[in-house]
Amino acid sequence: MTARAQRPIGNLSRLAMCGVGHGFAPGHYLFRHLDIEFEANSVTGICGPSGSGKSTLLSIIAGWEKPTEGTVERTGIHSVRWVFQNPTGVPQRTALDHVALPYLASGLGRDHSEQLALQRLTDFGLRASAQKRFSLLSGGEAQRLMLARAVAGEPDLILVDEPTAQLDRATASTVNAVLEALAQRGAVVIVASHDQETLASCSSVLELSTDRASGDP
16 A cells, blocks of 8 residues: 555554543443453454444544543544444545545645555555546445545554444455554554454454443442
């Protein structure tokens, strides 16, 4: 994958959680006692049954929600991208427009932005759909487009919710490989998924369960 600039070696992103727990009522926790480090150069998977708190944990990691207990330390994380399970875009804009926008916003010219956007689309198997309007994309194409747009922003932290849920196995493998390549460039990559192949491709996996939701200290 071609990048505009490599992150300096020794200045990689990192996020650490110490004793993190979260609940919506006294004595009732989604999870507790989470002690984990999310580091660059690796992809961390998060799994667990519905209602175990995966989306809430992603929100805490992103800094959008404060945990009920514990601390979250972020180092070298200045930009965050979250790719949601249900992709949304501007219906009349092309796939190329969606991915070129982050480059244009960074100050690059249109020609250069579109060249880089085409490379991102190629990474996700979407080059042939570059001129297709968002409203005409299939569910799987739209999901990959949102991933391509997130990667175009070159974030320090990228959160992905069920990235392969609507994809066939071959395309899912391509997406997993691109996420791993992004991590190798210095980003913290965290993937919430039920897909065993996606989880198997991760460097490590955090499993949420009801055992962590105990109200006991």
